[in-house]
Amino acid sequence: MSDAPDMEDLIDTNDPSFGHVMACVFGIQEHESRTYLRLLDNPGSTVEELANVLDRDRSNVNRSLTTLLEKGLVERERRLLDPGGYVYQYTATPLPEAKELLHGALDEWVETVHGVIEEFGDA
Numbered sequence: 629m630s631d632a633p634d635m636e637d638l639i640d641t642n643d644p645s646f647g648h649v650m651a652c653v654f655g656i657q658e659h660e661s662r663t664y665l666r667l668l669d670n671p672g673s674t675v676e677e678l679a680n681v682l683d684r685d686r687s688n689v690n691r692s693l694t695t696l697l698e699k700g701l702v703e704r705e706r707r708l709l710d711p712g713g714y715v716y717q718y719t720a721t722p723l724p725e726a727k728e729l730l731h732g733a734l735d736e737w738v739e740t741v742h743g744v745i746e747e748f749g750d751a
Contacts, residue, residue: 647665662682674718
C-alpha cells in the first residue's frame with residue numbers, strides 16, 4: 629500500500645475530506661475510503677452491486693472490501709440464493725462506530741508522537 633496517504637499527508641492538507649482523514653488514519657487507499665462511504669448509503673450490497681455503483685472492476689472492489697473488513701469498517705454476511713449457492717453482502721460499520729475507531733487510532737498516534745517528543749534528548 630505504498631500509495632496510501634499517511635499522517636504527514638494529512639498534516640499537510642489544510643481542508644481534508646472525511647474520506648481523506650479515514651485513508652490517512654487507517655493507512656488505507658482513498659478508493660477504499662470511497663468504498664466505505666458508498667457502502668454507508670448502500671447497506672447489504674454485493675461486490676457486483678458496489679462495482680456498478682463505484683464504476684470499478686469487481687476484483688478491485690473485492691480487494692477494497694477485504695481491507696475494510698480487516699480494519700473493522702465493514703461487515704460481511706452470507707445470503708443463500710434460491711437456485712443454490714450464496715452471495716456475500718457487505719454493510720459499512722455504522723458511522724458513529726467508525727468515528728470512534730478513527731478517534732482511537734488518532735489518539736494512539738498522537739500519544740506515540742508525544743512520547744517521542746518527551747524522550748528526545750534523554751540519552
